[in-house]
Amino acid sequence: MKNKHYLLRLSFLISLFLCNLIYAQDAKNVFLENTDKENRFYEEAYQNIDNMLNDRQQYSFKIAVFGVENAYYQGKLDIPQLEREISFLKAFSGSILKSRDLNYSESDKDNVSKYAAVFSIMCQSLPVMVKDTVVQYKPFNYDFEDVFGHKDISNLFVSKLLLTKKGNCNSLPYLYKILAEELGVDANLALAPNHVYIKHRIKTVGWYNTELTSGIFPEDGWLMASGYIHLDAIKNGVFMKALNNKESLALCLFDLAQAYNKSFPENDGSFVLKCTQRAIDVYPYFAKALILKAETHKQMFEQVMKEENLSTDNPKNIKLALRNPKAKELFEIMRKEYGYIYEIGYRQMPEEMYLDWLVSLKTERSKYENKKLNNFVK
Numbered sequence: 001m002k003n004k005h006y007l008l009r010l011s012f013l014i015s016l017f018l019c020n021l022i023y024a025q026d027a028k029n030v031f032l033e034n035t036d037k038e039n040r041f042y043e044e045a046y047q048n049i050d051n052m053l054n055d056r057q058q059y060s061f062k063i064a065v066f067g068v069e070n071a072y073y074q075g076k077l078d079i080p081q082l083e084r085e086i087s088f089l090k091a092f093s094g095s096i097l098k099s100r101d102l103n104y105s106e107s108d109k110d111n112v113s114k115y116a117a118v119f120s121i122m123c124q125s126l127p128v129m130v131k132d133t134v135v136q137y138k139p140f141n142y143d144f145e146d147v148f149g150h151k152d153i154s155n156l157f158v159s160k161l162l163l164t165k166k167g168n169c170n171s172l173p174y175l176y177k178i179l180a181e182e183l184g185v186d187a188n189l190a191l192a193p194n195h196v197y198i199k200h201r202i203k204t205v206g207w208y209n210t211e212l213t214s215g216i217f218p219e220d221g222w223l224m225a226s227g228y229i230h231l232d233a234i235k236n237g238v239f240m241k242a243l244n245n246k247e248s249l250a251l252c253l254f255d256l257a258q259a260y261n262k263s264f265p266e267n268d269g270s271f272v273l274k275c276t277q278r279a280i281d282v283y284p285y286f287a288k289a290l291i292l293k294a295e296t297h298k299q300m301f302e303q304v305m306k307e308e309n310l311s312t313d314n315p316k317n318i319k320l321a322l323r324n325p326k327a328k329e330l331f332e333i334m335r336k337e338y339g340y341i342y343e344i345g346y347r348q349m350p351e352e353m354y355l356d357w358l359v360s361l362k363t364e365r366s367k368y369e370n371k372k373l374n375n376f377v378k
Contacts, residue, residue: 039271041071042260046275049249049256053282059245062086062178064252069157072259077159085162090182092137093117096126106203114183115200115210122176123215140165140172142213148194148351153262156255169195169358170255172212177248188242189251191287193228193349195358196251199242205372207242214361222368226357232345236285239345243283250279254289269296287346294337301330 045067051057052064070077096117104112120126126137143166149156158174161167167175173189173196180187188199190209198210211218223229223240233239243251257275260267276293279286302312304327310317321327349357361368 039071039260039263041074042256042263042271045071045256046253046271046278049252050278052249053246053278059249061174061181061245061248061252064249065158065174065178065255068252068256068259069154069159071256072153072157072263074263082159082162086178086182089121089179093121093179093183096120104204108203111185112202114180114185115187115202118176118179118183118187119210119215121179122172122212138165139215140167140175140212142166142172143168144355147355153259169197169213173198176210176212186245188244189248190240190242192223192239193226193347194351194354201242205370208370208373211361213358214365216361216365216368217370217373218361218368219370222361225360225368226349228347228349230345230347232343233287233347234345236344238285238287241285247283247286250283250286250289253279253282254286254292257289257292269300272296285344287341287344290337290341290346294334294341297330297334297337301327301334304330 045064048057048067049064052059066077066079066082070079093114094117097113102109102113102116106112121139123139125139127134128137140161143155143164146152146155147168149170154160156168156170158167158171158178161171161175176198177187177189188201190197190199198212199207200210201207209218209220209223211222220240229239241247253275257272257279260271260275273293273296276289276296279289280293283289301321304324305312305317305321308321308324308327310321318331322331
């Protein structure tokens, strides 16, 4: 990429950027009705995504993502403020596009330039002229605190990323995709064990990976180095597949189901099963949705055991529970579901190994980086 010593004159945008998201600080503790039978925020979020999948509503990954997060916050999410933040980043990207030129001459240069602009917004420090002073724009950073959202699921949210400029392998690629689509170009999400990243296809190199947690473009060898990507998983599209827009919406349905479980931990499973089944209809090899569906059936089976006054801690009680027709049906469904997940090549990476694998991309950067992209994308 040819740098022209550009200094982006964005004083009015910087002023906007310095405005913090106005969150209700107690949004995480909003009152939820003591029922899981019907919750309009979750139902509305589901319906919007389903309408997009059925082409009854214009596709928007941004609307789908914010709909999920707003459901969790029970309508308390300040979506207009989030839109202003997105508008700032879009305008910033536009200024970058006008201020520099890529060392790239293929017919898809316009698209590649937009990919590079979004990458810079996400991962690079940039000099910005504010009045007569040059300041450094600081990119988004990886947050190693609660990376799986176990303590607080909002740590996975794009809204949290926009507020704190700290995110993870869920929120960072989601925001990248949102910004790319704001600029009018596609960005394909892709999955690895416990991980989401970006895939693009350009004329000079074909498909390439964009890794936002470390800000580099790794070759597929890094993904395979995890040791948890079975060849069947690649063949079936469980991992490393460039997801289309509807398959990306399937990820939002999984997020919606996961958030619902956090909001209503004692729910009856019906809404979660509706979300996961719809996600699987769209993306049949979506392992996380398949697993959540199986685990929901497992919880329903255990609930029948409790109703039969059978302790779930004693494996011998399973045989006794199977005398109940409902329990027997659930057990058979669950057994087939877990078997299918293994059959398609999914292997679970231990969470403690995930961070070591993620860090290896920085410590062994020269080993895994796609060097073909260095001359024009960065």
